[in-house]
Amino acid sequence: MDERLKQEIEYWSVDQFDGDLKARHTLNLRHWDAIAPMLVHPLPPGPFCVVGCGHGGIEQKVAQVCGRGVYAVDIIEPKPRPPLWDTFEKEWPIGYYPGVDAQRSLPFEGYGAVFCAMVVHHFPDLEGFAATCLRHLAPGGWLVLHEYVGLPGLHASEKRYRLAQRLWCSLPIKYRLREDGTEQEHVRVVPDGEAEGYEAVRSDEIRPVLLGAGFEVVAERFSAPLTGYRTIVWGEHGIRRLNPDVDRVVDALESILMASGVLNGEVWTAVLRKPSEA
Numbered sequence: 001m002d003e004r005l006k007q008e009i010e011y012w013s014v015d016q017f018d019g020d021l022k023a024r025h026t027l028n029l030r031h032w033d034a035i036a037p038m039l040v041h042p043l044p045p046g047p048f049c050v051v052g053c054g055h056g057g058i059e060q061k062v063a064q065v066c067g068r069g070v071y072a073v074d075i076i077e078p079k080p081r082p083p084l085w086d087t088f089e090k091e092w093p094i095g096y097y098p099g100v101d102a103q104r105s106l107p108f109e110g111y112g113a114v115f116c117a118m119v120v121h122h123f124p125d126l127e128g129f130a131a132t133c134l135r136h137l138a139p140g141g142w143l144v145l146h147e148y149v150g151l152p153g154l155h156a157s158e159k160r161y162r163l164a165q166r167l168w169c170s171l172p173i174k175y176r177l178r179e180d181g182t183e184q185e186h187v188r189v190v191p192d193g194e195a196e197g198y199e200a201v202r203s204d205e206i207r208p209v210l211l212g213a214g215f216e217v218v219a220e221r222f223s224a225p226l227t228g229y230r231t232i233v234w235g236e237h238g239i240r241r242l243n244p245d246v247d248r249v250v251d252a253l254e255s256i257l258m259a260s261g262v263l264n265g266e267v268w269t270a271v272l273r274k275p276s277e278a
């Protein structure tokens, strides 16, 4: 296994919510809210797959709303096993498949749809992923995406980075407190040259590679990252223990930075179709 994939597994295996699965789900369901209006009817037949479900994501909504059996896959095996997984499995037909590298293969052939929320921008091998989806989808099946397709590495120049910090530090202290009452001293906009290997690896190539591989656009929409992907990332504590008020302020700050051009990037929400003859 290559070094980058090892790092990815290590990074996502950490429980960033200290076992607070409710917080994790609230975050993930924001992606579902963006995707749901794009699902035109009739839905394609066959079971669905949710790629990169992590500690539990939109798979329950997909199962519930679409009325389908769902294969939920991820490269990581969360430890301890999220207790909600067992509830989901009882309530809805969801099977969890940890340890699956979606760039290589998926656990079934003939899916009606494959869903990806904030996952594909982590893949170095976009061509491998496109081929995997084409192989595992039924003819006419969908690839549904909600993905960051902006700059690779979420780059921000040093000047932009400093500006974001100044804006953050100018906010009243009450908007900078974490849930445990400690101060969040800075926001972290990944500066040029310091981008983590696992974020926005080839994000700007996602759309061209998938369309080049033969997928057809059924519906698509571009939006600012604030609705789906947080360009301003929390500092050394990652995204754990967000104070909901602070979370809203960060959203607002992010939109100001976006509108003023300090940050840039786009989220692509799309329903693509595998051609019937492919």
Ligand SMILES: C[S@@+](CC[C@H](N)C(=O)[O-])C[C@H]1O[C@@H](n2cnc3c(N)ncnc32)[C@H](O)[C@@H]1O
Pocket: 008, 009, 012, 027, 028, 031, 051, 052, 053, 054, 055, 057, 058, 073, 074, 075, 076, 100, 101, 102, 103, 116, 117, 118, 119, 122, 123
């Ligand atoms: C940003 S999180 C998104 C989690 C969830 N879908 C959400 O919307 O919040 C990215 C997820 O992709 C998973 N992932 C990364 N590389 C993968 C791969 N090659 N195959 C399957 N899953 C992968 C990570 O383990 C992680 O759970």
